[in-house]
Amino acid sequence: MRVICRCEDIDEEEVLRAIREGYTDLESLKRHLRIGIGPCQGRTCMPLLIRILARETGRRPEEIAPTTFRPPVKPIPLGVLADRPGESENAGRAGDAEGDADHGTEDEPEGGGGR
Ligand code: FES
Numbered sequence: 001m002r003v004i005c006r007c008e009d010i011d012e013e014e015v016l017r018a019i020r021e022g023y024t025d026l027e028s029l030k031r032h033l034r035i036g037i038g039p040c041q042g043r044t045c046m047p048l049l050i051r052i053l054a055r056e057t058g059r060r061p062e063e064i065a066p067t068t069f070r071p072p073v074k075p076i077p078l079g080v081l082a083d084r085p086g087e088s089e090n091a092g093r094a095g096d097a098e099g100d101a102d103h104g105t106e107d108e109p110e111g112g113g114g115r
Pocket residue numbers: 004005006007008035036037038039040041042043044045046
């Protein structure tokens with residue numbers, strides 16, 4: 001058994017079976033097997049899957065259209081999302097990422113400034 005996708009625990013036999021069942025493009029294989037949707041987002045398994053699909057369908061790897069790429073998931077502390085200083089070592093960075101700008105909403109009088 002040769003593991004193709006470590007994140008979703010998919011081996012080569014499963015891939016070959018899916019191709020024989022008619023899933024002969026990358027997108028349908030991805031949807032059918034859930035391959036390439038793990039934490040690494042296919043960085044490891046997509047090149048292997050493309051090679052297998054090319055070999056089994058008599059195409060060149062360059063002929064196989066890539067699927068949608070999404071950046072890998074990285075866990076972040078909840079304090080970063082809540083922007084509560086002191087609850088996370090990264091709390092200050094979250095503010096920096098937004099420019100730490102004063103948008104004028106806290107000190108503005110109600111009613112939009114009375115103009
Ligand atoms: S190895 Fe397939 S999604 Fe990570």
